[in-house]
Amino acid sequence: MRQKITNYIRAGYSGLYLVSAEEQRVEAELKAIADQLEFNLYVWSTTSGLIGVSKPSSRECNDPLEALITFNELPEKTICVLRDFHLFLADPNPILIRQLKDVLQDAKTKNKTIIVLGCRLCLPPELEREFTVLEFALPNKEQLSRVIDGIIESAELKPLEDDVRDSVLDAASGLTTMEAENAFALSVVEKRHLSPALIAKEKAQAVKKNGLLEIVEAKESLESIGGLDLLKDWLVQRKGAFSKKAAEYGLPTPKGVLILGIPGTGKSLTAKAVASVFDVPLLKLDAGRIFAGLVGQSEANLRSVIQTAEAIAPAVLWIDELEKGFAGSKSSGATDGGTSARVFGSFISWMQEKKSPVFVVATANDVSQLPPEMLRKGRFDEMFFVDLPSQSEREAIWGIQIAKYRRDPKEFDCVQLARATDGFTGSEIESAFIDSLYLAFGNEKEPTDLVIARVLNDYVPLSKLKAEQIGSLRNWSQGRARPGTSPEQNERKLRKLAA
Ligand SMILES: Nc1ncnc2c1ncn2[C@@H]1O[C@H](COP(=O)(O)OP(=O)(O)OP(=O)(O)O)[C@@H](O)[C@H]1O
Ligand SMILES: [Mg+2]
Incomplete structure (x- = not known):
């Protein structure tokens, strides 16, 4: 970073915009650069005016416009840091903009550089071309x-x-x-x-x-997932992918995986388990919140997310319900001046180019909401489709859910329970078991197969209500996404093959 800034200053760039929340660290860095180049360093803030750092001096010019005029009078070979100046640019007055442009123009010929230092990017279109924006990375x-x-x-x-x-x-x-x-x-x-x-x-x-990222303490492991053998195998194969050994061997760092499928089939569950497979922290991104109100803020949000994820790396970045975050990008030009499309574009190019060990796990229900570029090969290492669980998968899920609520699966007939729940998702099996626990508790008894059977009598799974939607998702995924379950585990296919 130091070299880059030095080069810009030596090349006569008169306007730099450094995005960082770390004033002290950036200013220390700039002091070192100024010393090395034998430039004068000044720091301006609205509270203390213009302070000379290299040669101690102080001028009272607390108004931003005054500050610019004073900067103009400073000798050649000068760097001036303007603290919080972005706040005056958020809702700029035309005189300030004009003055800034004039000052930058003049500075160019005199080896002078203005550095706006702020925690976020906030540049009106009039100044976009005047400043070179640099993201100051988090400390390594x-x-x-x-x-x-x-x-x-x-x-x-x-x-x-x-x-x-x-x-x-x-x-x-x-x-x-x-x-x-x-x-x-x-x-x-x-x-x-x-x-x-x-x-x-x-x-x-x-x-x-900042409300965008959250570090999730996930206790889930692959054992918490019933079925989905292919998806699990794929993940286990990449287990050591972030290790030194893998890098030495020449394995490319995996980019990530997209998990599509029917609601309640364990997509979020799998995302959480991925972090424990890799044994790295799990970062959950709220994609919907990237798109904040202020102009330029969405881009800044995405950059800050990427910066944090890369600093924490190796890590898993989990984007739940991807379609909710990026849905707008399809028709964005008309609705938000193209912001979503632009942010989406930066995200895609980061995915494509990233070298840092950040493994992206994205989950989605509704592919029709997703921009097609997102689904193109090469974005993610693999796309998986998670269908309704098969008989053997439901058996496993019953076992897992019963044990999760501290009951002994051996006391239940999981094969029969799985037969009775054909068309149920994992999440529906869980909620049926919870209902059974309530029913048994009300009668001061322990849950049994019989109690569960009574609950199941009144239970209509989503797959009955939304058969059509599920059918179209299934059709869409054929040939596009890899199934999460192998054919051997999937009797529906076996039956079809036999017929
Ligand atoms: N294959 C499975 N094995 C074990 N439990 C499961 C499975 N699928 C779902 N469940 C149970 O259902 C709960 C909800 O599943 P999850 O949140 O992972 O579904 P999802 O696919 O992300 O759904 P949505 O699309 O609605 O977000 C899980 O916490 C888990 O208890
Ligand atoms: Mg989910």
Whole structure:
């Protein structure tokens, strides 16, 4: 990053826009650059005016317009950081815009650079061409390691063993320097040492703050999923894909998987299990919230999600109900000035080009809502279709659900229960069992096959109500997506073959 900014300044770029929530770290970096280039560094804020950093000085020009005029008077070879200036650009006044353009024009000939520093991108169209936008990446492990050294020294802690240091670094990656410092300090106050678990918890809180990403503690493993043998095999095969060994072997990092299918068939469940297969953190993205109100905000949201995911990587990025987030992108031009289409485009190109070990698991019910580009080969490593569970799959699901609610599956006839629930999804089997528990509890008894049979009598599965929709999804997926279940496990197909 330092090299890149240095090059821009040396090449005479007069307007840079650095997006970062870490003022201190960015300014320290800029100070180093200014020193190296022998430039003067000034920092402006509306509260303290224009302060000279390289040669201490101070001018009272708290108004942004005044600041620009003062900048114009500064000598050649000057870098000036404008803190929070983006806030004046959110609803800009025409005079400020004109002044900024004039100043940038003039600066170009004099080796002067204005750097707008803000936590988000906010540029009116009039200035889009005047500024080069740079996303200041979150601190990498090396930088976080220095923060650890700092805290060890100041809190007089014992030096860390290598493996402990690694887990502390894993726990802290994805945090800003300041957030990491805070988390480390809290850990020292509460535990007298650096506790990866506590730091990870603080990170979960920090990541959640913008409402886009959430670190999910998933307890689900492949054993929690009944059936879906092909999907599971595929995942297990990629188990070690993020390891050093895999990289040395030359395996390309997997991009991700798209799981399509009928509601309640275990798509979200599988997504959660993926993180435990890979043994990496699970990040859940609320795709609907990417599209926030302000102009430019959606793009910034997506960038911040990608940045955090890449900093935490290796990680699984789970996008549940993909169609809800990206539905707008099909007809977007007409409705939102193309924002959804643009954001969607950036997402797709990130998927395509990403080198970082972020495995995307996307789930969707309604493919007709999804833009066709999303489904094209090469976006995801594989697309799976999850159908209604077969007889043997339902047997497995009954067993799993009964055990989940602390009853012994051996006390039940899972084969018969599976026969009685032909056309049920896994989620419906679960809810039928919960109903049975309630019924038995009301009668102060334990649930039995008989109690379940009574509940099933009144139960109409979704597949009966929505037969047509399910049929069309099934048709669509044929030849396009791989089935999650092998033919051997799927008697419906076997019956068809026999006929
Ligand atoms: N194959 C399965 N094995 C075990 N449990 C299952 C299975 N499928 C569904 N379930 C149960 O149903 C619950 C709901 O399933 P899940 O949320 O994964 O469905 P989904 O496919 O994501 O549905 P939707 O499309 O509505 O989001 C799960 O938490 C699990 O308890
Ligand atoms: Mg789901």
